[in-house]
Amino acid sequence: MKRKYLYIAPVLAFLAASCEPSIKDEINSETYYAGEADFSSYVAIGNSLTAGYMDGTLYRSGQKNSFPNILAQQFKIVGGGEFTQPPLDDDTNDVGGMLVGGVSMPGFDTKLVMNMSTSSPENKSGTVTLDVTKKSQKAYHNAGVPGAKTFHLIAPGYGSLSNLQQGKANPYFVRTATSDETTVMADVMSLKPTFFTNWIGANDVLAYATSGGEGVDQNEQANGTDLTQYGGNDITHVGVFKVAYEGIVTTLTSGGAKGVLATVPDVTTIPYFTTVPYNPITADAVVKPGQTPEAVFDQLNMLVGMFKEILGQFGQGDRLQLLDKDKANPLLIQDKTLANLEPQIAGTIKFLVASGKFPFPITDAEIAFIAKSFGQARHATQKDLMLLTSRAQIGASFNTGNPTMDAMLIKGITFPIDDKYVLNTVEQQKVQAATIAFNTIIKSVANEKGLAVADMNELMRKAVSGLRVEDGQIYTADYFKGMGNLNTVLFSLDGVHLNPRGYAFIAAEILRVINNHYNANIPLVNPAVYPGPTLVLQN
Known part of the structure; x- marks a missing residue:
């Protein structure tokens, strides 16, 4: 506690x-x-x-x-x-x-x-x-x-x-x-x-x-x-x-x-x-039988690292950190007190898609959805309080109709948990x-x-x-x-x-x-x- x-x-x-x-x-x-x-x-x-x-x-x-x-x-x-x-x-x-x-x-x-x-x-x-x-x-x-x-x-x-x-x-x-x-x-x-x-x-x-x-x-x-x-x-x-x-x-x-x-x-x-810790993301929590920690964390960091790099272009790269298989990692959360970089993120994703550098096919509507969520995203710190209701959010998957995107977006890990679950x-x-x-x-x-x-x-x-x-x-x-x-x-x-x-x-x-x-x-x-x-x- x-x-x-x-x-x-x-x-x-x-x-x-x-x-x-x-x-x-x-x-x-x-x-x-x-x-x-x-x-x-x-x-x-x-x-x-x-x-x-x-x-x-x-x-x-x-x-x-x-x-x-x-x-x-x-x-x-x-x-x-x-x-x-x-x-x-x-x-x-x-x-x-x-x-x-x-x-x-x-x-x-x-x-x-x-x-x-x-x-x-x-x-x-x-x-x-x-x-x-x-x-x-x-x-x-x-x-x-x-x-x-x-x-x-x-x-x-x-x-x-x-x-x-x-x-x-x-x-x-x-x-x-x-x-x-x-x-x-x-x-x-x-x-x-x-x-x-x-x-x-x-x-x-x-x-x-x-x-x-x-x-x-x-x-x-x-x-x-x-x-x-x-x-x-x-x-x-x-x-x-x-x-x-x-x-x-x-x-x-x-x-x-x-x-x-x-x-x-x-x-x-x-x-x-x-009750809910700010840093529950461990190898034991995310690695499934038959998987290796190295492979799992490399895949997770591919997406986290990409958004860290995007935010870094606007001087906000320290909002995110790469995940470490040997540590207890913090949750990825939304923080509405942060400056909203939604337009900048959307523009950058569109550029990456056009240049063939984005990791999965994505529509304009999906770009808008991701940009809105990551516009005020950051990793939690020890000072953040996760609400009890956030437990059901951690690790939750998506069903957007884009199977490649759904496989990569995981609540609290590669996709931010909504601000309403955090104080x-x-x-x-x-x-x-x-x-x-x-x-x-x-x-x-x-x-x-x-x-x-x-x-x-x-x-x-x-x-x-x-x-x-x-x-x-x-x-x-x-x-x-x-x-x-x-x-x-x-x-x-x-x-x-x-x-x-x-x-x-x-x-x-x-x-x-x-x-x-x-x-x-x-x-x-x-x-x-x-x-x-x-x-x-x-x-």
């Missing part, structure tokens, strides 16, 4: 405590107590991380392990009241996904499982039965809305079915919204909260990152505060975030409720960005700048309101290297690699969201913060008793 730090977090005593009290301990007001907090009406504000989303979707058994639901069980020991979550009883096959009027919604697939017979993650076989049109029209204590950004929580119509096709509504909130014009916050406040957790803000930067920087950083736009100009993958303007976040917390505390504000994690530390350093800087700005606002609001802060950014940063608990177990932010790390991974198979053990980890941290800030003594939870990745023998 990238960016290994020689750091193991100090022993975290809060993780050592079991979620069950000792048999000799009598549970009463002297053993456990709420301190200065009142948990009689606990609500959880947030996005997919609050909803219990994992393995690429929200599904029935996964939702039971949402961190708010785990917290609510502990709160009941000290006087906590009823805690409700949006109903998923209609998810009869426990596979998640979403329908609208009986038709599958694009992008809302079944949950990911690890197929042990193929050693690969894949969508669970099963019929999706959860339908957005079957609305409950009821407010729930878990108000986590997958996909929601900060300003969405105060947007009227975000739960309107008629707005869904226009991209102005969220199917998860449509299922529960008490009316077409209500807001997430309005429904939350109808429950008269006495205590809350607020973990909103990750999507204000995450969507940009997971799209490989395909969106816009609204902080760089003159009209960056105009929400009508926003795309789904944009980074929220800091000014918009500040107004929305302050408004949300002011509303939550208007009736005297206390709570915990959680910071936004640095999304570049999660497995979605740290380059320029894009990373935008993500990190927004994250820092958002967390400064969150901590400032917490200080002003006297609220507790759960620093999820710091916790996830430490998890990159490993978080050690009292029994010596180390939990990490690695992706599932097999039975060797089955019991230590905190993330689900989508590489973005946590697994049940990871959500228990979050609950443990929040409980520790509550106990410290509100002078409470609430029993903690042990992540070890919660399941990790979802494994199946066959799908």
Whole structure:
């Protein structure tokens, strides 16, 4: 995994405590107590991380392990009241996904499982039965809305079915919204909260990152505060975030409720960005039985070398490097921050074709296709982050109808992987700048309101290297690699969201913060008793 730090977090005593009290301990007001907090009406504000989303979707058994639901069980020991979550009883096959009027919604697939017979993650076989049109029209204590950004929580119509096709509504909130014009916050406040957790803000930067920087950083736009100009993958303007976040917390505390504000994690530390190496091209990976490394790499370098020479004519030859059979070679990627040499490359290829020096027959349309792809091509460096979705691109072949060309063009090796599968350093800087700005606002609001802060950014940063608990177990932010790390991974198979053990980890941290800030003594939870990745023998 990238960016290994020689750091193991100090022993975290809060993780050592079991979620069950000792048999000799009598549970009463002297053993456990709420301190200065009142948990009689606990609500959880947030996005997919609050909803219990994992393995690429929200599904029935996964939702039971949402961190708010785990917290609510502990709160009941000290006087906590009823805690409700949006109903998923209609998810009869426990596979998640979403329908609208009986038709599958694009992008809302079944949950990911690890197929042990193929050693690969894949969508669970099963019929999706959860339908957005079957609305409950009821407010729930878990108000986590997958996909929601900060300003969405105060947007009227975000739960309107008629707005869904226009991209102005969220199917998860449509299922529960008490009316077409209500807001997430309005429904939350109808429950008269006495205590809350607020973990909103990750999507204000995450969507940009997971799209490989395909969106816009609204902080760089003159009209960056105009929400009508926003795309789904944009980074929220800091000014918009500040107004929305302050408004949300002011509303939550208007009736005297206390709570915990959680910071936004640095999304570049999660497995979605740290699992695929920048340099996976080795002899073992590309040489097939019956072939020799020398012959294979000579053939690959014929094409790579030709484009390196073409780029060199325009002073950009160092964008590419020849492949070495004895080393781990970097992926060939597209980088839209580079000067675009598409016209120059097209002209040079046409000259080579006319002079009989191009290695295969090619049409003008094919020249345009190759020139467009190589116009901003370069080899990846250690600073580039390959998205988890890039795995399926590496080594992929083409079917253009030109068999000679198809045989020579290989994604990531002799043909660049699209920019949307890579988060380059320029894009990373935008993500990190927004994250820092958002967390400064969150901590400032917490200080002003006297609220507790759960620093999820710091916790996830430490998890990159490993978080050690009292029994010596180390939990990490690695992706599932097999039975060797089955019991230590905190993330689900989508590489973005946590697994049940990871959500228990979050609950443990929040409980520790509550106990410290509100002078409470609430029993903690042990992540070890919660399941990790979802494994199946066959799908």
